[in-house]
């Protein structure tokens with residue numbers, strides 16, 4: 001089974017997606033997600049100019065060998081651009097192998113370890129009443145676990161608040177069409193960590209009082225705190241029994257988590273910006289995290305993320321794969337198959353793609369009773385409609401960024 005054609009498809013139904021499409025000599029099509037949010041065309045160039053010429057004529061069955069060839073053979077290792085490109089090849093080859101076997105991919109990864117994947121949704125509000133409405137709306141949609149993000153008094157626009165972004169964009173009430181304001185320069189948001197730390201524990205107290213002790217609640221710190229601030233927040237949130245506190249400090253300084261860990265029993269999740277198992281190695285070995293936030297798309301594919309999770313399993317560390325809408329339906333499907341198969345699955349982040357995105361990428365996954373399932377079509381279970389994809393050309397779009405009150409750039 002030889003790779004005969006490889007093409008990179010860029011489409012923008014609501015937001016930009018980069019997809020690698022491999023076709024074998026016996027006509028099997030495999031898809032891989034290579035979307036790097038806000039820097040999409042860098043991966044397109046990496047694939048088109050440097051990877052595609054290496055793929056034609058290769059044996060499509062040799063997934064591990066192809067991965068090692070692209071990773072080690074490129075000499076310049078790691079980094080989000082390189083690893084998103086390798087991830088797309090890896091996903092597409094697993095898709096092809098499972099289609100050739102006539103099985104859904106999770107069967108080739110060891111078979112299902114559970115009936116479905118517990119998924120969490122994103123509730124948010126600029127104040128408590130908006131936040132409660134948003135939590136209720138997510139519960140009505142079937143979510144059994146909720147990420148809680150809230151506005152902070154005195155700050156105009158901050159990460160993860162749907163209504164603010166919708167009001168700014170004049171669009172529907174969701175914020176996943178980021179990078180917001182296509183074609184414009186990056187949008188500026190505000191930040192004040194002390195104001196946030198004063199406000200957040202009261203919000204979680206109110207949410208617990210309103211929705212009871214059982215609902216799993218999550219929160220994303222989005223890399224903004226110092227180690228001491230994160231330790232303080234983790235401690236103050238302990239009475240509200242969080243499922244996890246995510247990205248409490250910038251991931252570059254991994255030693256910071258030792259300090260956080262010494263001060264709080266709030267579970268920690270990290271790693272959505274990581275690219276390889278090497279980024280997780282010390283955090284797993286030292287048991288500084290509880291959940292692996294990697295994404296198939298940004299970690300180099302299914303092959304290395306499965307290895308990462310097998311290593312994490314030795315320490316009872318579970319998965320919490322990154323799943324906002326910039327992970328394309330192809331990437332999400334790959335994560336669902338992997339999550340269904342591994343023993344140490346924890347939870348899956350899940351934001352619904354727009355209706356337009358679902359027309360370009362036809363999917364077979366199921367969402368039922370708060371659980372995701374990748375479906376039982378052969379392969380990943382996603383078909384890319386090239387005609388539909390062609391209707392939505394790429395539009396340049398940036399992620400927002402943060403400034404403090406005095407004008408200093410801060411982590412977004």
Ligand SMILES: [Mg+2]
Pocket residue numbers: 220222246247272
């Ligand atoms: Mg996050």
